[in-house]
Amino acid sequence: MQKKWLWILLLASPLLAGAQDAQIPPDIQKLSARAKETVEVTMDGPMLRWASKFLSADDPDEERAAKLVANLTGIYVRSFEFDKEGAYTSAEVDELRSQFHSPGWSRVVGVRSAAEGDNVDIFFKLENDKMAGIVIIAAEPKELTFVNIVGPLELDQLADLGGEFGVPKLDRKTLKHAEKAEKGEQK
Amino acid sequence: MTHKTEIKAKIDGVDAALKTALCRQSAPEGFADQVLARIAAQNLAQPPERRNSWFSLFMQPILTQPIFIQPVVRWAALAAFATAMIFGVYIYNIRREHAQGEAAKKQLMLALRVAGSKLQLAKSKVNDMNTDPTRHVKE
Numbered sequence: 001m002q003k004k005w006l007w008i009l010l011l012a013s014p015l016l017a018g019a020q021d022a023q024i025p026p027d028i029q030k031l032s033a034r035a036k037e038t039v040e041v042t043m044d045g046p047m048l049r050w051a052s053k054f055l056s057a058d059d060p061d062e063e064r065a066a067k068l069v070a071n072l073t074g075i076y077v078r079s080f081e082f083d084k085e086g087a088y089t090s091a092e093v094d095e096l097r098s099q100f101h102s103p104g105w106s107r108v109v110g111v112r113s114a115a116e117g118d119n120v121d122i123f124f125k126l127e128n129d130k131m132a133g134i135v136i137i138a139a140e141p142k143e144l145t146f147v148n149i150v151g152p153l154e155l156d157q158l159a160d161l162g163g164e165f166g167v168p169k170l171d172r173k174t175l176k177h178a179e180k181a182e183k184g185e186q187k
Numbered sequence: 188m189t190h191k192t193e194i195k196a197k198i199d200g201v202d203a204a205l206k207t208a209l210c211r212q213s214a215p216e217g218f219a220d221q222v223l224a225r226i227a228a229q230n231l232a233q234p235p236e237r238r239n240s241w242f243s244l245f246m247q248p249i250l251t252q253p254i255f256i257q258p259v260v261r262w263a264a265l266a267a268f269a270t271a272m273i274f275g276v277y278i279y280n281i282r283r284e285h286a287q288g289e290a291a292k293k294q295l296m297l298a299l300r301v302a303g304s305k306l307q308l309a310k311s312k313v314n315d316m317n318t319d320p321t322r323h324v325k326e
Binding site: 039041047050052053054055062065068069079109113120136 | 285288289291292294295296297298299301302305306308309312313315316
């Protein structure tokens with residue numbers, strides 16, 4: 001009887017692995033061969049729980065992170081930095097986006113910047129009118145980033161995510177300041 | 188004359204005795220088997236040569252100390268040694284788990300930073316759109 005279960009587990013393991021990989025589009029892995037630098041983070045539920053045990057309550061960033069990941073079931077990141085522009089095609093990015101044009105997903109932000117070539121898409125997964133996940137696809141000239149956060153996420157936590165964790169908050173004032181500084185350097 | 192005959196008789200006697208003593212005689216039956224059996228018995232009786240193990244090299248000088256002659260002390264020392272070993276393994280596992288946890292935490296913070304930076308990028312682009320209408324935004 002035990003052997004039977006062992007066989008079932010062995011046969012089902014590729015299916016289980018496939019189910020886990022579904023959080024990351026399979027085609028995106030192809031880009032790592034062309035990338036200069038690759039960031040890969042794959043954290044499923046148990047791993048998140050375990051990692052969050054090591055987050056310190058004394059550190060404000062880590063405290064916020066602990067609250068944020070408390071109800072999440074997975075965080076998956078693939079970020080590729082390339083040597084030169086055009087290392088990936090727009091068709092590849094479209095293919096990536098098309099996987100989230102399905103029921104349950106809605107694109108809440110889509111930015112196309114002709115000047116800088118930065119394209120950012122943000123998709124929300126809604127379940128019973130509640131956010132159950134977020135996918136960010138950021139295609140920059142020399143960088144392509146895919147982020148999939150699985151699990152319930154509060155909007156205020158999302159705001160935290162956008163403005164904390166060592167990332168400076170960007171608003172018009174800071175942008176103008178940055179532009180002035182840039183112009184000053186050019187002079 | 189008599190002296191000569193006496194000497195000759197003695198020489199003949201010695202000669203005869205030598206001939207008798209040195210004459211070829213076959214070994215008694217089963218002699219070879221007896222010899223082999225005796226050799227085998229001797230080999231069995233000899234204890235095998237003992238090698239100096241690491242235990243005898245390092246522990247023998249300690250265990251032969253007068254304090255360790257008592258079995259209670261020996262057992263106590265063994266128990267202390269075993270406890271130290273178990274504690275050492277426990278500490279090692281805790282440290283290893285902590286190192287793995289710290290690595291997982293770094294991965295988590297990295298993931299959140301990447302996600303945060305891309306949200307910031309989107310946010311800044313959306314803000315830009317409000318000032319620059321030539322860009323296309325869908326929100």
